[in-house]
Amino acid sequence: MAREIQVTFDCADPAAVSAFWAEALGYELQAPPAGFDSWDQALEAMGVPPERRNDASAVVAPDGKGPRLFFQKVPEGKTVKNRVHLDVRAAPGLQGDERMAALEAEAERLRAHGAKRIHRHEPAPPMAFGHIVMADIEGNEFCLD
Template sequence: MARDVQITFDCADPAALSAFWAEALGYELQAPPTGFESWEQALEAMNVPPERRNDASAIVDPDGAGPRVFFQRVPEGKQIKNRVHLDVRAAPGLEGDERMAALEKEAERLVSHGATRLERFEPAPPLGAGWIVLADPEGNEFCLD
């Protein structure tokens, strides 16, 4: 039996990191609970103190197909390279120069939203199509491929 999967990021600023990844993935912030117009309103009603209102955030695929991505505040910062990372499929079906141009365009867009460019890997046929490695605003590496 297949299971639903949630991807979880430990981070320092859940609101900011969820906004970045919503932009990167074409996702949207998860809607507040039924009966509330905003998360701020819901958290106020739940008596969550203001200093705890950025302890968590989540984004969802607007089409309902992709996994929920959850961001939780942790006290420690990122220490080492990720052992697991996301590959953002930014150039499906494209090859060669056309593929790399599409990846470059997406890399520029994400850098304008707070990503850091780390490295570019050139196409190496037959198996290597080329990709670009970026880091999100908190240093988590991911690939545009």
């Protein structure tokens, strides 16, 4: 039986990092529990003090088909390269100049939302079609593929 997965990010500012990834992936902030118009209302009712209301956040695919991304506040900052990272499929099926142009356009769009460009890897057929390494607003690496 295949299992559903959730991808969890350790971060300093869950609300900001979740907003970035929602924009990057076309996801949306997970809706608050039934009966609440906002997360602030729900957290208030649960007795969560205001200073703890940015301890976690989650985004979900609007069609429910992608994994849930969960963002949890941790006290330490990022210090080394990620061992696991997301590949954002920004140019599936494209090759050569057309592929790299699509990746460059997505890189620029995400830079406008706070991403940092790290390195462009040129196509080297037959095994490598080219990709761009980026980092989100807290330095978590991901690839535009």
